[in-house]
Amino acid sequence: MAQQLIGFIGAGNMATSLAGGMVAKGIRPARIWMSDPSKDRLDEVAQLHRVHVSTENRDVAGRVDVLVLAVKPQMMEQVCTDLRALIAERQPLVISIAAGVTVGNLRNWLGSTPIVRCMPNTPSLVQAGATGLYAADDVSDAQKAMAREILGSVGIAFWFDEEKELDAVTAVSGSGPAYFFLLMESLIEAAKAQGLDAGTARQMVLQTAWGAAQLAITSEAGPDVLRQQVTSPGGTTAAALNVFEEAGFREQVQAAVAAARERSEELAG
Numbered sequence: 001m002a003q004q005l006i007g008f009i010g011a012g013n014m015a016t017s018l019a020g021g022m023v024a025k026g027i028r029p030a031r032i033w034m035s036d037p038s039k040d041r042l043d044e045v046a047q048l049h050r051v052h053v054s055t056e057n058r059d060v061a062g063r064v065d066v067l068v069l070a071v072k073p074q075m076m077e078q079v080c081t082d083l084r085a086l087i088a089e090r091q092p093l094v095i096s097i098a099a100g101v102t103v104g105n106l107r108n109w110l111g112s113t114p115i116v117r118c119m120p121n122t123p124s125l126v127q128a129g130a131t132g133l134y135a136a137d138d139v140s141d142a143q144k145a146m147a148r149e150i151l152g153s154v155g156i157a158f159w160f161d162e163e164k165e166l167d168a169v170t171a172v173s174g175s176g177p178a179y180f181f182l183l184m185e186s187l188i189e190a191a192k193a194q195g196l197d198a199g200t201a202r203q204m205v206l207q208t209a210w211g212a213a214q215l216a217i218t219s220e221a222g223p224d225v226l227r228q229q230v231t232s233p234g235g236t237t238a239a240a241l242n243v244f245e246e247a248g249f250r251e252q253v254q255a256a257v258a259a260a261r262e263r264s265e266e267l268a269g
Contacts, residue, residue, distance in 0.1 A: 003031065006150065007064030007092075009057050009079060011036035011045050014097060015070035017125045019049050021153030024127070035060040061086050066093045066146060069106075073098045080109035087113050093143045095150065099170065100267035103136050103163060114139045116147040119169045120154065122177050129155030130176075132169030134162070167268065171260035179256070184209055 006022070008015040011034045019032050029050040035057045036042050042053035054060050061067055061083050071079050076098050080087075087094065088111045095116045096106055106115050116139055120131040131151045135144050144159070151157040160166060184205050191201035216223050231237045 004065035004146065005031050005033060005063055006066045006068065007033040007035070007060040008068045008070050009035055009060065009083075010070035010072075011038070011041050011053070012070060013125055014120060015068065016045055016048070017127070017154050018068065018070075018150060019045070019051055021124075021127055022150060023049050023051075025149075025153045027153075033060045033064055057083060058086055061092070062090065064092055066095065066143075066150070068150065069094060069096045069098060071098065073101050076101050076105070077109050080106065084109065084111055087111060093139065093146065095147055099174065100264070102268050103134070105269075107136075112138075114143055116144070117163065117166065118147070118151055118157075119166050119174050120151060121173050124154040127154050130173040131155060131157040132160055132166050132173065133157055134160050134166055164265075167261045167264040170264040171257045174264075175257075175260045179253075180209065 006027075008019060015034065019034060022032065023029050030052070032049070032051040033054065034042065034045055034051055035054045036045075037055060039055055042055065045051065046053045057079065067087075069076065069079065076096070091113050093114045093116065094106065094110065095118060097118055097120055099119065101117070103115050103117050106117070115136045116133055118131050118133040120129050123129045124131065129151075131154075133144075133147060133151060135147070139147075148157050148159070158169075160169070187205045187208075188198075188201045191205060192198055196204070212226075216226060219226060221229075227241075231241060
Protein backbone atom coordinates (compact mmCIF):
# COMPACT_ATOMS: atom_id res chain seq x y z
CA MET A 1 0.00 0.00 0.00
CA ALA A 2 3.14 2.17 -0.26
CA GLN A 3 2.73 5.08 2.14
CA GLN A 4 -0.68 6.33 1.02
CA LEU A 5 -2.95 7.73 3.68
CA ILE A 6 -6.32 6.05 4.16
CA GLY A 7 -9.35 7.92 5.44
CA PHE A 8 -12.77 6.81 6.66
CA ILE A 9 -15.88 8.94 6.56
CA GLY A 10 -17.89 7.40 9.38
CA ALA A 11 -16.49 5.58 12.40
CA GLY A 12 -19.14 2.93 12.87
CA ASN A 13 -18.56 -0.75 13.56
CA MET A 14 -17.55 -1.70 10.02
CA ALA A 15 -15.16 1.22 9.55
CA THR A 16 -13.59 0.58 12.93
CA SER A 17 -13.17 -3.11 12.12
CA LEU A 18 -11.48 -2.26 8.82
CA ALA A 19 -9.13 0.16 10.56
CA GLY A 20 -8.36 -2.43 13.22
CA GLY A 21 -7.81 -5.10 10.59
CA MET A 22 -5.33 -2.93 8.71
CA VAL A 23 -3.42 -2.11 11.88
CA ALA A 24 -3.31 -5.82 12.74
CA LYS A 25 -1.90 -6.53 9.26
CA GLY A 26 0.94 -4.07 9.79
CA ILE A 27 -0.40 -0.77 8.47
CA ARG A 28 0.87 2.02 10.71
CA PRO A 29 -1.99 3.75 12.59
CA ALA A 30 -0.46 7.10 11.65
CA ARG A 31 -1.55 6.46 8.04
CA ILE A 32 -5.23 6.11 8.99
CA TRP A 33 -7.69 8.97 9.51
CA MET A 34 -11.33 8.71 10.61
CA SER A 35 -14.13 11.25 10.82
CA ASP A 36 -17.43 11.05 12.65
CA PRO A 37 -19.83 13.58 14.16
CA SER A 38 -19.57 11.85 17.56
CA LYS A 39 -16.51 12.99 19.48
CA ASP A 40 -17.11 10.25 22.06
CA ARG A 41 -16.99 7.64 19.32
CA LEU A 42 -13.81 9.14 17.87
CA ASP A 43 -12.14 9.19 21.28
CA GLU A 44 -12.98 5.50 21.66
CA VAL A 45 -11.59 4.63 18.23
CA ALA A 46 -8.44 6.70 18.74
CA GLN A 47 -7.76 4.97 22.04
CA LEU A 48 -8.45 1.53 20.58
CA HIS A 49 -6.42 1.77 17.35
CA ARG A 50 -4.24 4.91 17.78
CA VAL A 51 -5.47 6.37 14.48
CA HIS A 52 -5.98 10.06 13.68
CA VAL A 53 -9.53 11.35 14.17
CA SER A 54 -11.55 14.43 13.30
CA THR A 55 -15.15 15.55 13.56
CA GLU A 56 -14.83 17.21 10.13
CA ASN A 57 -15.26 15.09 7.00
CA ARG A 58 -13.42 17.66 4.90
CA ASP A 59 -10.45 17.55 7.23
CA VAL A 60 -10.04 13.84 6.55
CA ALA A 61 -10.91 13.96 2.83
CA GLY A 62 -8.38 16.73 2.30
CA ARG A 63 -5.49 14.62 3.61
CA VAL A 64 -5.85 11.12 2.21
CA ASP A 65 -5.16 9.16 -0.97
CA VAL A 66 -7.87 6.57 -0.33
CA LEU A 67 -11.26 7.58 1.06
CA VAL A 68 -13.60 4.90 2.43
CA LEU A 69 -17.22 6.04 2.59
CA ALA A 70 -18.66 4.18 5.56
CA VAL A 71 -21.90 6.05 6.27
CA LYS A 72 -25.47 4.80 6.08
CA PRO A 73 -26.90 4.67 2.53
CA GLN A 74 -29.51 7.34 3.30
CA MET A 75 -26.73 9.74 4.33
CA MET A 76 -24.48 9.08 1.35
CA GLU A 77 -25.81 11.72 -1.05
CA GLN A 78 -25.40 14.56 1.44
CA VAL A 79 -21.93 13.42 2.49
CA CYS A 80 -20.75 13.10 -1.11
CA THR A 81 -22.24 16.42 -2.18
CA ASP A 82 -20.45 18.19 0.65
CA LEU A 83 -17.14 16.66 -0.45
CA ARG A 84 -17.59 16.99 -4.22
CA ALA A 85 -15.30 19.98 -4.81
CA LEU A 86 -12.55 18.57 -2.61
CA ILE A 87 -12.78 15.16 -4.31
CA ALA A 88 -12.58 16.80 -7.74
CA GLU A 89 -9.40 18.58 -6.69
CA ARG A 90 -7.61 15.67 -5.00
CA GLN A 91 -8.92 12.68 -7.03
CA PRO A 92 -8.56 10.04 -4.30
CA LEU A 93 -9.59 6.45 -4.72
CA VAL A 94 -13.09 6.32 -3.25
CA ILE A 95 -14.30 3.03 -1.76
CA SER A 96 -17.97 2.74 -0.82
CA ILE A 97 -19.21 0.06 1.58
CA ALA A 98 -22.83 1.30 1.51
CA ALA A 99 -25.40 -1.28 0.44
CA GLY A 100 -27.55 -0.35 -2.56
CA VAL A 101 -25.50 2.71 -3.56
CA THR A 102 -24.29 2.19 -7.13
CA VAL A 103 -21.22 3.53 -8.89
CA GLY A 104 -23.63 5.62 -10.98
CA ASN A 105 -25.07 7.17 -7.82
CA LEU A 106 -21.60 7.98 -6.54
CA ARG A 107 -20.56 9.48 -9.90
CA ASN A 108 -23.59 11.77 -9.83
CA TRP A 109 -22.82 12.95 -6.30
CA LEU A 110 -19.01 13.06 -6.41
CA GLY A 111 -18.12 13.74 -10.02
CA SER A 112 -15.19 12.04 -11.73
CA THR A 113 -12.85 10.12 -9.42
CA PRO A 114 -11.80 6.44 -9.25
CA ILE A 115 -14.52 4.47 -7.44
CA VAL A 116 -14.67 0.96 -5.98
CA ARG A 117 -17.97 -0.35 -4.67
CA CYS A 118 -17.92 -3.26 -2.26
CA MET A 119 -20.24 -5.40 -0.20
CA PRO A 120 -18.71 -6.62 3.08
CA ASN A 121 -20.69 -8.71 5.55
CA THR A 122 -21.06 -8.59 9.32
CA PRO A 123 -18.50 -11.34 10.11
CA SER A 124 -15.98 -8.70 8.98
CA LEU A 125 -16.49 -7.31 12.48
CA VAL A 126 -14.51 -10.31 13.77
CA GLN A 127 -12.05 -10.45 10.85
CA ALA A 128 -13.94 -13.35 9.26
CA GLY A 129 -15.73 -11.52 6.48
CA ALA A 130 -16.42 -12.22 2.82
CA THR A 131 -16.48 -9.14 0.58
CA GLY A 132 -17.35 -8.64 -3.07
CA LEU A 133 -15.72 -5.74 -4.92
CA TYR A 134 -16.41 -3.98 -8.22
CA ALA A 135 -14.15 -1.32 -9.74
CA ALA A 136 -15.16 1.41 -12.17
CA ASP A 137 -13.25 1.52 -15.46
CA ASP A 138 -10.88 4.29 -14.36
CA VAL A 139 -9.55 2.40 -11.32
CA SER A 140 -5.90 1.40 -11.84
CA ASP A 141 -4.44 -2.01 -11.04
CA ALA A 142 -2.51 -0.46 -8.15
CA GLN A 143 -5.70 1.06 -6.77
CA LYS A 144 -7.51 -2.26 -7.11
CA ALA A 145 -4.72 -3.94 -5.18
CA MET A 146 -5.03 -1.29 -2.49
CA ALA A 147 -8.80 -1.75 -2.22
CA ARG A 148 -8.42 -5.50 -1.97
CA GLU A 149 -5.78 -5.13 0.74
CA ILE A 150 -8.06 -2.87 2.79
CA LEU A 151 -11.12 -5.11 2.52
CA GLY A 152 -8.98 -8.24 2.78
CA SER A 153 -7.78 -7.10 6.19
CA VAL A 154 -11.06 -8.35 7.67
CA GLY A 155 -11.47 -11.60 5.75
CA ILE A 156 -11.45 -12.65 2.10
CA ALA A 157 -12.26 -10.41 -0.87
CA PHE A 158 -13.32 -11.19 -4.44
CA TRP A 159 -13.38 -8.99 -7.56
CA PHE A 160 -16.36 -9.07 -9.91
CA ASP A 161 -16.37 -7.88 -13.51
CA GLU A 162 -19.97 -6.66 -13.53
CA GLU A 163 -21.53 -4.40 -10.92
CA LYS A 164 -24.81 -6.30 -11.11
CA GLU A 165 -23.00 -9.36 -9.72
CA LEU A 166 -22.88 -7.55 -6.37
CA ASP A 167 -26.63 -8.20 -6.11
CA ALA A 168 -25.84 -11.92 -5.99
CA VAL A 169 -23.04 -11.24 -3.50
CA THR A 170 -25.51 -9.35 -1.33
CA ALA A 171 -27.97 -12.25 -1.47
CA VAL A 172 -25.35 -14.89 -0.63
CA SER A 173 -22.66 -13.45 1.65
CA GLY A 174 -24.21 -10.11 2.59
CA SER A 175 -27.47 -11.60 3.84
CA GLY A 176 -26.01 -15.08 4.36
CA PRO A 177 -25.00 -14.70 8.01
CA ALA A 178 -28.67 -14.21 8.88
CA TYR A 179 -29.53 -17.52 7.21
CA PHE A 180 -27.04 -19.33 9.43
CA PHE A 181 -28.18 -17.39 12.49
CA LEU A 182 -31.76 -18.51 11.79
CA LEU A 183 -30.65 -22.13 11.61
CA MET A 184 -28.70 -21.73 14.88
CA GLU A 185 -31.67 -20.06 16.53
CA SER A 186 -34.00 -22.83 15.38
CA LEU A 187 -31.59 -25.57 16.46
CA ILE A 188 -31.23 -24.01 19.91
CA GLU A 189 -35.02 -24.00 20.29
CA ALA A 190 -35.15 -27.62 19.12
CA ALA A 191 -32.47 -28.60 21.64
CA LYS A 192 -34.44 -26.94 24.44
CA ALA A 193 -37.58 -28.77 23.29
CA GLN A 194 -35.64 -32.02 23.66
CA GLY A 195 -34.86 -31.23 27.28
CA LEU A 196 -31.50 -29.40 27.20
CA ASP A 197 -31.21 -26.28 29.34
CA ALA A 198 -30.90 -22.97 27.48
CA GLY A 199 -27.22 -22.38 28.26
CA THR A 200 -26.11 -25.85 27.25
CA ALA A 201 -28.26 -25.76 24.12
CA ARG A 202 -26.71 -22.48 23.01
CA GLN A 203 -23.13 -23.58 23.63
CA MET A 204 -23.58 -26.92 21.89
CA VAL A 205 -25.25 -25.40 18.83
CA LEU A 206 -22.72 -22.58 18.41
CA GLN A 207 -19.77 -24.93 18.85
CA THR A 208 -21.30 -27.35 16.36
CA ALA A 209 -21.80 -24.53 13.83
CA TRP A 210 -18.25 -23.28 14.34
CA GLY A 211 -16.82 -26.79 14.10
CA ALA A 212 -18.77 -27.61 10.94
CA ALA A 213 -17.58 -24.37 9.32
CA GLN A 214 -13.96 -25.06 10.29
CA LEU A 215 -14.22 -28.60 8.95
CA ALA A 216 -15.69 -27.37 5.66
CA ILE A 217 -12.99 -24.68 5.31
CA THR A 218 -10.03 -26.95 6.06
CA SER A 219 -11.21 -30.11 4.29
CA GLU A 220 -10.46 -30.88 0.66
CA ALA A 221 -13.88 -32.52 0.45
CA GLY A 222 -16.93 -30.42 -0.41
CA PRO A 223 -19.90 -29.90 1.92
CA ASP A 224 -21.84 -32.59 0.06
CA VAL A 225 -19.15 -35.20 0.81
CA LEU A 226 -18.84 -34.07 4.44
CA ARG A 227 -22.61 -34.36 4.84
CA GLN A 228 -22.53 -37.89 3.42
CA GLN A 229 -19.71 -38.84 5.79
CA VAL A 230 -21.86 -37.88 8.79
CA THR A 231 -24.96 -39.61 7.45
CA SER A 232 -25.14 -43.35 8.07
CA PRO A 233 -27.93 -45.12 6.14
CA GLY A 234 -30.91 -45.57 8.41
CA GLY A 235 -29.25 -43.59 11.21
CA THR A 236 -30.24 -40.53 13.23
CA THR A 237 -28.74 -37.97 10.85
CA ALA A 238 -30.50 -39.58 7.90
CA ALA A 239 -33.81 -39.37 9.76
CA ALA A 240 -33.32 -35.66 10.37
CA LEU A 241 -32.15 -34.87 6.83
CA ASN A 242 -35.14 -36.73 5.38
CA VAL A 243 -37.41 -34.29 7.20
CA PHE A 244 -35.53 -31.36 5.68
CA GLU A 245 -35.68 -32.84 2.19
CA GLU A 246 -39.39 -33.67 2.42
CA ALA A 247 -40.07 -30.09 3.52
CA GLY A 248 -38.32 -28.75 0.41
CA PHE A 249 -35.32 -27.32 2.25
CA ARG A 250 -33.15 -26.92 -0.86
CA GLU A 251 -35.95 -25.26 -2.81
CA GLN A 252 -36.60 -22.87 0.07
CA VAL A 253 -32.94 -21.85 0.13
CA GLN A 254 -33.03 -21.20 -3.61
CA ALA A 255 -36.18 -19.10 -3.26
CA ALA A 256 -34.80 -17.15 -0.30
CA VAL A 257 -31.57 -16.21 -2.09
CA ALA A 258 -33.51 -15.27 -5.23
CA ALA A 259 -35.78 -13.02 -3.14
CA ALA A 260 -32.77 -11.34 -1.53
CA ARG A 261 -31.19 -10.68 -4.93
CA GLU A 262 -34.42 -9.27 -6.31
CA ARG A 263 -34.70 -6.91 -3.35
CA SER A 264 -31.07 -5.85 -3.78
CA GLU A 265 -31.76 -4.98 -7.42
CA GLU A 266 -34.82 -2.96 -6.39
CA LEU A 267 -32.86 -0.99 -3.78
CA ALA A 268 -30.10 -0.21 -6.30
CA GLY A 269 -32.70 1.17 -8.70
